[in-house]
Amino acid sequence: MELEELKNKVQKDDIKYSSQELESIFEIKTLSTVQRINRTMLIDALVMTGLTALLVGVTFYLGLKSRYVVSSQIIGAAAILLVHYKIKYRLINVFNPNLSIVQNSERTYKYLKRYCSAYYIIVPLLTVSLGANLYLQLNLDWSTIAVFLVILGMAIITLACTHLIIKIIYSKPISRIKAIIYQFNNIDI
Amino acid sequence: MGKNQQEFLEMINEYQRVIHSVCRLYTNNTIEHEDLFQEILAQLWVGYQRFNFESKVSTWIYRVALYTSITHIKKVMRSREALNEVNIAQFDSQTDTETDEELLKMAIKKLSESERAFIVLYLDDLSYKEMADILGISESNVGVKLNRIKQKLKTIMT
Numbered sequence: 465m466e467l468e469e470l471k472n473k474v475q476k477d478d479i480k481y482s483s484q485e486l487e488s489i490f491e492i493k494t495l496s497t498v499q500r501i502n503r504t505m506l507i508d509a510l511v512m513t514g515l516t517a518l519l520v521g522v523t524f525y526l527g528l529k530s531r532y533v534v535s536s537q538i539i540g541a542a543a544i545l546l547v548h549y550k551i552k553y554r555l556i557n558v559f560n561p562n563l564s565i566v567q568n569s570e571r572t573y574k575y576l577k578r579y580c581s582a583y584y585i586i587v588p589l590l591t592v593s594l595g596a597n598l599y600l601q602l603n604l605d606w607s608t609i610a611v612f613l614v615i616l617g618m619a620i621i622t623l624a625c626t627h628l629i630i631k632i633i634y635s636k637p638i639s640r641i642k643a644i645i646y647q648f649n650n651i652d653i
Numbered sequence: 654m655g656k657n658q659q660e661f662l663e664m665i666n667e668y669q670r671v672i673h674s675v676c677r678l679y680t681n682n683t684i685e686h687e688d689l690f691q692e693i694l695a696q697l698w699v700g701y702q703r704f705n706f707e708s709k710v711s712t713w714i715y716r717v718a719l720y721t722s723i724t725h726i727k728k729v730m731r732s733r734e735a736l737n738e739v740n741i742a743q744f745d746s747q748t749d750t751e752t753d754e755e756l757l758k759m760a761i762k763k764l765s766e767s768e769r770a771f772i773v774l775y776l777d778d779l780s781y782k783e784m785a786d787i788l789g790i791s792e793s794n795v796g797v798k799l800n801r802i803k804q805k806l807k808t809i810m811t
Contacts, residue, residue, distance in 0.1 A: 466757075467757070467772070467775065467776070467803060467806065470754065470757055470758075470776060471775070471776045471778060473754070474674065474677075474776045474777075475776075475777075475778065477677075479673045479677075480669060480670070480673070481669060483662075483666055486662060486665060486666055486669065487662060489690070489691060489694065490658070490661075490662055490665075490694065490698070493691045493694070493695070494691065494694045494695045494698050495698075497691075497695045498695055498698060498699060557724060557725070558699075559696055559700055559716070559717055559720050559721070560700075560703070561700035561701070561703055561704040561705075561713050561716070561717060562703070562704065562705050562707060562708070562713075563716075563789070564716060564786065564787060564788055564789025565716055565719055565720050565723075565770070565787065565788050565789055566788060566789030566790060567789045568716075568720060568789075569720075640724065644723060644724075644766075644767060647765060647766075647767035647768075648767050648788055648789070648790055649790065649794075
């Protein structure tokens with residue numbers, strides 16, 4: 465059978481839900497799914513914001529000497545969670561209805577890469593900051609070169625760990641989106 | 654049910670054939686078909702609030718349905734690997750017409766997710782321009798791709 469014959473056959477097929485069936489699918493499945501996702505998103509956002517505010521509040525309440533540093537470190541940690549939140553709920557599997565399939569995939573891919581770059585900047589900065597803070601708290605008397613080497617080592621180890629974690633969490637969606645773009649754009653496959 | 658929801662459902666009712674034709678090529682049985690239909694419906698409802706009606710409603714539905722099918726295919730089609738292991742030879746005992754149609758459908762299911770998107774649009778008799786608009790590639794690329802896919806189907810079937 466040729467595709468042309470199948471085309472004629474398929475166009476005569478008429479699988480259809482009745483209005484009532486459609487309405488019940490929408491009410492029972494669609495609305496509950498969307499509500500569940502929205503609820504999870506809201507809970508995650510509230511936990512994230514609440515926890516950040518609470519931890520910052522505690523540092524000020526305790527009157528820590530380095531409360532501004534500690535608070536900025538907590539906000540840095542929250543920024544990492546925010547990037548993950550954006551990727552999970554606002555990027556992957558979210559389709560912009562006004563763009564084509566390839567445009568959507570390219571847009572998702574571009575933002576995904578951008579967010580991953582944010583991880584590479586925020587996580588090492590946070591680790592170095594935590595390390596520096598610890599160094600000051602412990603009143604260590606190291607030479608400048610030793611401090612520099614330790615900070616450099618920490619940054620490198622953190623970068624490697626960040627790279628590994630990003631690979632574990634995001635390599636699947638990244639390669640899936642890349643494959644879609646490649647398959648549609650490349651006329652040889 | 655709100656006015657917005659009512660309008661959405663009326664629109665889906667009018668264009669549900671589009672969703673079914675996508676589901677048909679990306680699933681193997683009724684349960685998967687229903688699952689994918691519901692998934693697409695949820696994506697359409699989420700996108701409905703943001704849809705600016707600059708493109709045709711059918712174009713929007715095709716885009717969402719195909720993208721959802723391509724990206725969610727692993728979740729929806731758990732039994733796909735089993736299908737790939739089915740030997741085409743088992744259809745030998747059926748009548749010629751059935752065998753031909755089944756073989757073609759089997760061959761289509763062996764295509765990649767993106768290639769099946771072209772077949773969905775081709776079987777629904779869309780113009781190259783409409784296909785290009787939905788997929789986001791040039792009209793000439795649509796033509797080249799379709800010819801290659803037809804050749805590939807022939808190779809799979811022989």
